[in-house]
Amino acid sequence: MWGPQPEAGPPPAPEPPRESDSERMLRTLLGNLRGMAYRCINDPLYPLMYASPGALELTGYGPEEFTQRHVLWRELIHPEDVQPLWEGIQAALASRTAFTLAYRIHTRTGEERWVWERGVGIGENPDGVVILEGFITDITPFKRAEHRQAFLSSVSETLASSLDYEDTLAHVVQQAVPMLGEGCLLDMLEPDGSLRRLAVAHVDPARAELAWELSRHYPQWREDAGGAGAVVRTGRTELLENVSDEWLIQYAKDVRHLELLRKTGVTSVLTVPLHARGRTLGTLTFFHCRAGRGYDREDRLLAEDLARRAALAVDNARLYREAQLAVQLRDEFLSVASHELKTPLTPLHLKLSALSRELPRCCAGDTRSESLQRHVTVAQRQVHKMSTLINSLLDISRLARGKLKLEPENTDLGEVLGEVAAWFAPEAVRVGSELRVEGEAHVSGWWDRLRLEQVVTNLLSNAIRYGAGRPIHARVEVVGGRARLVVRDEGIGIPPEAQERIFGKFERAVSERHSGGLGLGLYITRSIVETMGGTIRVDSRPGQGSTFTVELPCFPIPEPRR
Known part of the structure; x- marks a missing residue:
């Protein structure tokens, strides 16, 4: 016990402090977050005191590169966003609120990313907030989706702005650059199988001219093995991810x-078909001219969506042109047919008039005279009806060609109503209706008398046809310096959904079986009234009759001085 004692060794090293459960959980959480938690000095360079492991995935730089000041956060921020970011943070600190900002950074590889940052200021001193703490995460996919949706909305507006698809598609091609590459081409399929280059866009005008030169000297065809021709033929998208020199040698003619x-310097190419109603109308070709740039799945979907919208616009424009041509041919036919049909009606009308005059003299005392006179009257009525229909077709032809000319003169609307009502009085009696003319006897204005007669004729004719044998009221008056003509019947009425439609070409409120005619009367009436500077409207309820109101300026509206 009292002998020599062994030499004492160094004291044992103190155990490191144990990590609490909460600290371990926080470290695990920060290590698994898709983003970077940080603490930094409130300084325009944003020197980081702490960065979570997510910094590497977010920026390409490890946490220690930030904390050891090998790289400063300020160096990653897009130049255009540096000042707005600093001002946004300082404004939030001044109001003692958290800051939430979105801005762009460049990663270690040069890739541009959008990030979302939310943070607070802590550790104030007399000079202000000293420390910033917060979290930054990548929102690039959301921003890209937002930009793509805005791009497609803008394209849709452009496509809807005009039916001249060549002009609108040329604008769309310009909009596609640089959204879908450094360049874009539009080629349309021609009837002979060739592809006509309709538009070119490129960030470099010299290369845009090069694309035009290629289309002039080396046009593409539907039977080509590759490129736009093959896409037109197959109707399938084609992606060339790497345009090598070997490929160019093989492709060149x-x-x-x-x-x-x-x-051209093209490095990757994406060609999509313009497909509508089972036909491929052409192609859109997008391309990059920088190494390392390519097209991913989202780019392809965006390009195909754009192509679908463009194809629909082209198809609609072509259908509209075809419809316009069909209408033009129809109007030309109506014009020629109307003239040809009208030619024999004039002598037929004259012969029937002569026969009507001769019958009493030639068949005096003959029991068949009255019966023959009734037949002649029916024939005259049918000839008049035929003449009215033909005149309507002629008016439609004139309206379509903009050749409905007015010859205004001093005209009394009350007098016109009285004369037309007298013509229709026998017809009204025949169907059991009483035709009542009311209002002012004389209302003068500067109108085309013949066309005004046509307006009154059409309205009274409809009232008699659909008046169900009940009274018909026609009135002329002056209201607020304008002439007003009102024709009211107590007949079948017009459903609300048909009250605007009846003023269209070849439209009726009831079925053809119940109405007869061509459905042109009210269309012609409104055209004449509007040409005179007036308006026409209808107020009607089914089963309670209809009221048509025409208002006309009494005197011509002076033309504006030039």
Whole structure:
């Protein structure tokens, strides 16, 4: 016990402090977050005191590169966002609120990313907030989706702005650059199988001219093995991820062609079909001219969506043109047919008039005279009806060609109503209706008398036809310096959904079986009234009759001085 004692060794090292459960949980949480938690000095350079492991995935730089000041956060921020970011943070600190900001950064590889940052200021001193703490995460996919949706909305507006599809698609091609590459081409299929280049866009005008030169000297065809021709033929999208020189040599048709292709500098190409109603109308070709740039799945979906919208616009424009041509041919036919049909009606009308006059003299005392006179009257009525229909077709032809001319003169609307009502009185009696003319006897204005008679005729004719044998009221008056003609019947009425439609070409409020005619009367009536500077409207309820009101300026509206 009292002998020599062994030499004492160094004291044992103190155990490191144990990590609490809460600290361990926090470290695990920060290590698994898709983003970067940080603490930094409130300084325009944003020197980081702490960065979570997510910094590496977010920026390409490890946490220690930030904390050891090998790289400063300020160096990653897009130049255009530096000042707005600093001002946004300081404004939030001044109001003692958290700051939430979105801005762009460049990663270690040079890729541009959008990030979302939310943070607070802590540790104030007399000079203000000293420390910033917060979290930053990548929102690039959301921003790209937002930009793509805005792009498609803008494209849709452009496509809807005009039915001249060649002009609108040229604008769309310009909009596609640089959204879908450094360049874009639009080629449309021609009837002979060739592809006609309709539009070119490129960030470099010299290369845009090169694309035009290629289309002039080396046009593409539907039977081509690759490129736009093959896409038109198959109707399938084609993606060439890497345009190598070997590929260019294989694709080129001759030495000059190869030289031009090399000058384009294209590195990747995406060609999508313009497809509508089972037909491929052409192609849109997008391309990059920088190494390392390519097209991913989202780019392809965007390009195909754009192509679908463009194809629909082209198809609608072509259908509209075809419809316009059909209408033009119809109007030309109506014009020719109306003239040809009208030619024999005039002598027929004269012969029937002569026969009507001769019958009493030639058949005096003959029991068949009255019966023959009734037949002649029916024939005259049918000839008049036929003449009215033909005149309507002629008016439609004139309206379509803008050749409905007015010959205004001093005209009494009350007098016109009285004369037309007298013409229709026998017809009204025949169907059991009483035709009552009311209002002012004389209302004068500067109108085309024959066309005004046509307006009154059409309105009274409709009232008799649809008046169901009940009284018909026609009135002329002056209201607020304008002449007003009102024709009211107590007949079948017009459903609300048909009250605007009845003023269209070949439109009726009831079925053809119940109405007869061509459905042109009210269309012609409104055209005449509007040409005179007036208006026409209808107020009607089913089963309670209809009231048509025409208002006309009594005197011509003076033309504006030039």
